[in-house]
Amino acid sequence: MSESRTSMSDWTRKTGAELADALAAGETTSVELTQAHLDRIAAVEGAIHAFLHVDAAGALAQAAESDARRSDGDLRSPLDGVPIAVKDILTTTGLPTTCGSKILEGWIPPYDATVVTKLKDAGLPILGKTNMDEFAMGSSTEHSAYGPTHNPWDLDRIPGGSGGGSAAAVAAFEAPIALGTDTGGSIRQPGAVTGTVGVKPTYGGISRYGLVAMANSLDQVGPVTRTVLDSALLHEIVGGHDPRDSTSVDPPLPALVEAAPQGATGDRSGVRVGVITELGREASAGSGWQAGVLARFQESLDLLVEAGAEVVEVSCPNFVHALAAYYLIMPSEASSNLAKFDAMRYGLRVVPEGDPSAEDVMRASRDAGFGDEVKRRIILGTYALSSGYYDAYYGQAQKVRTLIGRDFDAAFEQVDVLVSPTAPTTAFKLGEKLDDPVAMYLNDLATIPANLAGVPGISLPSGLADEDGLPAGFQVLAPALADDRLYRVGAALEALLEKKWGGAILDRAPELKGADA
Amino acid sequence: MPEITRQEVEHLADLARIDLSDAELDQIAPQLSVILESVASIKEAAADDIAPTSHALPLTNVFREDVVVPGLTAEQALSGAPEVDQQRFSVPRILGEEA
Secondary structure (H helix, E strand, O other): OHHHHHHHHHHOOOOHHHHHHHHHOOOOOHHHHHHHHHHHHHHHHHHHOOEEEEOHHHHHHHHHHHHHHHHOOOOOOOOOOOOEEEEOOEOOOOOOOOOOOHHHOOOOOOOOOHHHHHHHHHOOOEEEEEOOOHHHOOOOOOOOOOOOOOEOOEOOEOOOOOOHHHHHHHHOOOOOEEEEEOOOOOOHHHHHHHOOEEEEOOOOOEOOOOEOOOOOOOOOEEEEEOOHHHHHHHHHHHEOOOOOOOOOOOOOOOOOOOHHHHHHHOOOOOOEEEEEOOOOOOOOOOOOOOHHHHHHHHHHHHHHHHOOOEEEEEOOHHHHHHHHHHHHHHHHHHHHHHHHOOOOOOOOOOOOOOOOOHHHHHHHHHHHHOOHHHHHHHHHHHHHHOOOOOHHHHHHHHHHHHHHHHHHHHHHHHOOEEEEEOOOOOOOEOOOOOOOHHHHHHHHOOOHHHHHHOOOEEEEEEEEOOOOOOEEEEEEEOOOOOOHHHHHHHHHHHHHHHHHHOOOHHHHOOOOOOOOO | OOOOOHHHHHHHHHHOOOOOOHHHHHHHHHHHHHHHHHOHHHHHOOOOOOOOOOOOOOOOOOOOOOOOOOOOOHHHHOOOOOOEEOOEEOOOOOOOOOO
């Protein structure tokens, strides 16, 4: 009895790749390890609130199917039988998809997102849907209409956003791996503040069909995991061309899974690493860059140099305008994308007194269904797109986008990858920035340029900041379609840091109350 | 600095089809002014001769074969509808009283 309890709780500490190996070796079943994660969810969700919906019955049924396939020798992917959590912005048949919004409360989509279809085809049981800032608008998950998610490192702090639910679920060992989406950093910044790994792939590398759009020219689905290898495994499963997404790219993905072990064990000499001058290098008091974050970043750079990498500083002068361009382009696209929530075909309908017209119903429904941040961004976007302001705001932002792309092009002529700290600070306190939108937006400073240019990026933990003992993130950016470089350099640094810290950074997170002792 | 007035916000909310309460208007107008001030540098950030980028991918005219594929059934398409009548979306009147 006590023996099985121990082994159950142990399964939740394993990575996706380790679980796949254990399944292959016949040491466990998908049902057993799916149940272990459901038990962990039951034990810690009261403290974390990473999930909006948990689908125990569905996950166990998918797990049983995986076990049956395995006994027939008919496996569908390297992660067949490994459970996963999915951000609630990806449509799922039979499971609610709310995007963290009241306007979609209880909505059950009639179709699966392509990435969800791919997970099902690959045999990954879906544990449930994870919490997020409403329609992915936020950097703290506090803008969820269903209450915030808490950071497993310190329950009084934010788990990042918008994908705080996926990151916290993985950091709290409720799920071995998860899917997120990243429009301006919503995978990478939560990864940084929870001590997990998050990847924003090349724009177009993973289908957006069934991803409820916030800013469609910036949104991208990506992996949320505890190791670089797990991200590569998941990326290969959900990536690739999709005829249902006209912005999906045709060239096949480079080999990602083999890049990780090559990076971890291979020769790192000759890798050219560019440190972006504009992101934290010229930090001074009051600049918003936390000393402990910068210290861990420098330490990681030193490790790469010791391992033979060539580190140079590269200036991307237009990055200083990236935040402004992003906070015009994103709300502009969002104001257009969210026009579809009109209370006519699906979602909340509020009917005012009297004999209201369809427009009256739209106005009342959108007021009742959208939260403050969503309203702010829709109105800001409407402003930036309106005649008289279009050229000065949206038009200029689009030009800056061109300049940022040129900065990346010039930089990647000199170096193989660019690096920076992922976020300027470690996790801040819940409520601290809720009433100050601009302070909240500054969290995305280092992650936004990649979205504007469509290039891929990864965040991995660089260690714990001295002043607060909380995790900091290290970001690696690569040229479009060269996602394999993220995994090669990311796995190299992960291995070097693991040696330095004597194990994974996440192993240093405090044990959660209510969890199995 | 760019100022955005309460009346302007009311007009924008109207364009965006959102009924904002007085309290919301009081809150959002000053917040938008602060946000606009923080992005005002964009006006000087790029020269006139820089071409705009609307999209990171150089994709144009993405075609597919014109073949019939299964779509949603009427029942599936209507499954989330607030109101259904005779296998159709039922919506409030769309014309004004005087029409």
